[in-house]
């Protein structure tokens with residue numbers, strides 16, 4: 252059986268990249284998944300239409316935290332336009348796992364935060 | 371209790387899912403073959419509508435449907451069969467009271483009292499009603515052990531002559547606490563004899579003998595699907611004089627006495643509250659589920675589950691010590707086999723997911739009871755819940771699964 256709890260995701264869960272706050276962020280947002288109690292706060296600094304700095308914090312499950320870690324890494328120096336196009340299929344590919352209907356919401360939470368920040 | 375291995379054999383889900391460890395009966399229970407067969411019996415032998423046809427298979431369907439009502443009446447010791455209303459589930463039963471009675475009797479500055487441990491279905495209807503009526507919505511707190519913060523001495527500070535409705539759970543679906551409902555009702559009625567008492571027995575009726583006359587409640591609600599019965603069928607018990615004074619909740623076929631262009635006259639309960647074609651097969655199936663429970667014996671089921679619960683608490687604490695925090699009573703007394711816990715700082719979804727990969731079913735989330743989670747400062751929790759088809763082996767598997775969770779998440 253393939254497990255979602257594989258080394259790569261667990262590593263991102265235990266030591267997430269870009270975890271914390273930006274002291275003087277350009278923009279900040281908090282999104283939540285009330286059903287499971289996940290909360291993510293994301294800070295960004297955008298310059299010349301590109302993400303210059305990005306951090307996230309909050310509490311969540313392995314999936315939402317690993318997704319936040321991988322997504323923020325990916326987003327650095329990418330254009331706003333490009334990032335607004337990202338979708339569910341991208342996140343699944345980024346995480347490299349299959350997710351059931353119930354867990355896909357956890358994986359999508361960081362992208363929801365990012366796209367709300369960039370609109 | 372009858373041999374537990376024999377009981378497992380009555381539930382075909384275990385044949386189709388070898389090795390299944392089902393610990394989510396508080397959400398919904400598994401179904402014995404006899405209940406499944408009863409549904410098929412209706413659909414194959416007398417699949418007619420009730421109360422209308424004057425041909426044989428309709429009469430047979432009506433007879434089976436009404437036999438189920440009698441079975442429910444006897445099961446909860448109601449005085450007469452007219453006191454048993456078939457609904458879709460507990461939620462609908464409670465909403466029925468809120469609409470048909472609550473809206474008649476609750477006015478501005480009146481009070482509705484409920485508790486912080488309620489399932490949303492016994493919380494939100496009353497909160498909304500209080501809001502609409504301009505009434506005061508009072509929520510009784512619990513102590514650190516998950517027991518209601520009421521006793522006969524402080525109840526007077528909560529219930530007053532203006533309290534129109536007291537709505538409380540018999541058993542909490544998060545904490546497992548069995549509330550002293552009988553005592554509370556008696557004390558409340560002493561303060562205000564006109565108070566209407568509503569008991570959410572969704573987690574009680576499946577697991578222990580329940581006697582509405584002994585409790586002295588005015589209403590009691592529960593769901594078929596949590597007590598080995600089909601989905602889509604629930605029960606509202608109501609005192610006959612109250613039901614008979616209430617206005618219908620739904621209007622349409624099956625609940626009229628006479629319709630003219632000028633007006634409609636409604637029949638007495640229970641028909642008044644069963645508009646439209648009901649869940650016939652499901653009601654009949656519920657009767658069969660009750661038969662199964664009675665044959666096994668509610669006292670025996672309660673005693674067996676208590677032993678399992680004690681075993682589960684003991685082994686959770688022994689295996690994980692301070693890493694695990696069980697909400698609710700810490701002994702098997704005054705509680706049922708619903709064990710909600712926080713495990714280190716692990717997210718409940720991760721716990722449930724890793725256990726799920728081991729074929730162990732538990733629930734993660736707020737279990738439709740956000741107020742009580744806020745009360746304990748948790749956004750969500752993990753919950754295991756037992757029923758008569760569980761055994762010690764299931765709990766051992768859960769403990770092994772939790773050890774694996776700890777190994778993976780560190």
Ligand SMILES: Cc1ncc(COP(=O)(O)O)c(C=O)c1O
Pocket residue numbers: 396397459460461462489491492539541542543570572573593738
């Ligand atoms: C205590 C309690 N009340 C009410 C309900 C609602 O039951 P249903 O969803 O069948 O209406 C549940 C179950 O989910 C429950 O555990």
